[in-house]
Amino acid sequence: MGCSSCSTGKDGQPKGCKNNGTCGTDGCNKLTVFDWLSNMSLPNGEKPFDCVEVRFKNSRKEFFRNTENLSLAIGDVVATQAQSGHDIGMVTLTGELVKVQMKKKKVDYKSSEVPKLYRKASQKDIDIWQKCRNREPEIQKRSRELAIALNLQMKLSDVEFQGDGSKATFYYTAEERVDFRQLIKDMAKAFGIRIEMRQIGYRQEAQRLGGIGSCGRELCCSTWLTDFRSVSTSAARYQQLSLNPQKLAGQCGKLKCCLNYELDVYLDALKDFPSQDTKIMTEKGLAICQKVDIFKATLWFCYKDDWANWHALSKDQVNEMLEKNKRKEKVSALEEFAIVPVEETEKVFENVVGQDSLTRFDKPKQRRNNRNKKKGNNKNPNSNANKNNPNQKNNRPNTPRAKQNNKPKPAGGQKQAGTPNQNRGQKPAQKQQSKKQGNPQKEEQKGQGTKKPNPNNKRRNNRKRPANND
Numbered sequence: 001m002g003c004s005s006c007s008t009g010k011d012g013q014p015k016g017c018k019n020n021g022t023c024g025t026d027g028c029n030k031l032t033v034f035d036w037l038s039n040m041s042l043p044n045g046e047k048p049f050d051c052v053e054v055r056f057k058n059s060r061k062e063f064f065r066n067t068e069n070l071s072l073a074i075g076d077v078v079a080t081q082a083q084s085g086h087d088i089g090m091v092t093l094t095g096e097l098v099k100v101q102m103k104k105k106k107v108d109y110k111s112s113e114v115p116k117l118y119r120k121a122s123q124k125d126i127d128i129w130q131k132c133r134n135r136e137p138e139i140q141k142r143s144r145e146l147a148i149a150l151n152l153q154m155k156l157s158d159v160e161f162q163g164d165g166s167k168a169t170f171y172y173t174a175e176e177r178v179d180f181r182q183l184i185k186d187m188a189k190a191f192g193i194r195i196e197m198r199q200i201g202y203r204q205e206a207q208r209l210g211g212i213g214s215c216g217r218e219l220c221c222s223t224w225l226t227d228f229r230s231v232s233t234s235a236a237r238y239q240q241l242s243l244n245p246q247k248l249a250g251q252c253g254k255l256k257c258c259l260n261y262e263l264d265v266y267l268d269a270l271k272d273f274p275s276q277d278t279k280i281m282t283e284k285g286l287a288i289c290q291k292v293d294i295f296k297a298t299l300w301f302c303y304k305d306d307w308a309n310w311h312a313l314s315k316d317q318v319n320e321m322l323e324k325n326k327r328k329e330k331v332s333a334l335e336e337f338a339i340v341p342v343e344e345t346e347k348v349f350e351n352v353v354g355q356d357s358l359t360r361f362d363k364p365k366q367r368r369n370n371r372n373k374k375k376g377n378n379k380n381p382n383s384n385a386n387k388n389n390p391n392q393k394n395n396r397p398n399t400p401r402a403k404q405n406n407k408p409k410p411a412g413g414q415k416q417a418g419t420p421n422q423n424r425g426q427k428p429a430q431k432q433q434s435k436k437q438g439n440p441q442k443e444e445q446k447g448q449g450t451k452k453p454n455p456n457n458k459r460r461n462n463r464k465r466p467a468n469n470d
Contacts, residue, residue: 030059030210030222033093033101035074051109052117053093053101054080057133057160058208059222061092063102063109064117072120079125079163081115084194088121088129088163105226125163132161139191143170146186154178157205167194173205203228206252213250220257231255238266240294269294274318282331287311301334311338 033053042048052072055061064080066072076091093101102109121129140159147154154174161168168191172178184195200208203221210222221228236248236259250256273294280287284303290310291300297315302308311334313321321331331337 030207031055031061031224031226033097035093035095035097037095037097038074048094049096049099049109051098051102051114052078052091053098054078054089054117055092056087056089058158058210060160060208062089063098063107063114065114066117068117068119070117070120077121077126077129079118079121081118082162082164082167085162085164085166086118088125121163128165129161129163132163132165136161139168142190143183143187146190147180147183150183150186152178152180152183154180157200158208165193167196169196169198171198171200171205171208173200173202201228202252202254203257206250211251213256214247215258219251221252225257228257229260231257231259235259235263238263238270240292266294272319273297273315274299274322278318278322280318280321280331280334281325282333284333287334298339303334311335312341313337314339 050066050069051063052066053061054064062080064078070078072078072091072094074091074094078089078091079086080089081087099109107114136159140156143159144156147156153176154172156170156172158171159168160171170187180197184197187195206219207221207225211219213219231254233243233248233255235255236243239259239262241248241259248255248259273292274289276289276292278289278299280301282303286304287301288304289299290302293299299313299315299318300310301313302310313334317337321337324331
């Protein structure tokens, strides 16, 4: 829903008219009625209908008689008659459509009991009305605390002030009868106003409060639905829906009203449809119905001894078989009547406009670890050769380092030549010369992928090693 003054904000998001339920065109309010006769003039000699429709908080609407012959339009704030004092509301409908709405809600427009419309609201009336509306959330919270303190099994869902601020109506829901006499005394003492308690059903509560349904749209009961018909689980069975209470229940906790929308279409389709408990006597044995598709007019049967193989039959074929069974005639095998499934070719649409594919982001991305492994295998080709030849222990060429490893290690605390500890005693000139010339053993070790000795690890390098007598 939206009125003509609703605007669009940044990035296409709705900004709204920010009237907070007091939209002047009645396009953002609940249970709105479009005045399709607003641009049409009355015939000559005809007087406009003297009743108007006035909306109060949420979905409460009432009809009032315009005895003062005021020129009223949709969105005017008016002062209306109440049981004691006056109330403030907004005109939502004028003209001949009010008569149609009164007939729909079974209100006699000729009766003298129709309340009167006093005047257009002044600025003082509107200020008092807005001040009372701002007090409602605080009073609702306080009243719930008082009800909890008295251990009353009830839920206070909404509070509505009268326009002059002398009275407040509390709407509540309860499963059983509640004795709230003490609660009324406590609230009257705390708030200093007259209190009226009004019990409503769970559906009326959802209608007053509103919300978003599971379909993503506003609740039907708060936008256009006015009569609440009873909904039973049989409506879900006829439409072959799963009896899941979480999916079939609405915000009110009852079954969704939309279950009745398509119920008549299903009932018409099921008139000449065999029941789901149909059994057919065949020469191979008893065939039992397993599944029914109303839209395709198809039934699936299987033999009692073979539950895995299903055979699809049309509605007319099943009716003919049932007539033969009534004449005590058995039907031949179901395979002769089974419908052969036709493979539907997928429609392939060409990209004429040149747009990108919608599934271009659905392809799984390759992991980086696999890429790193592939790169590592390319760098070290000798590793794969060693794995393939387990008998070949070492394919490395004979280097001076390899010869040195075969020599026996010196006994005692003697150190090998060329160790990092020995290089510490060199002069700076010798160190620079050694850096320029480079160490061929280290270069070969780098190419072979061996680890470098850590010169900082004194403990490991100074460790005494036993001599090999061999």
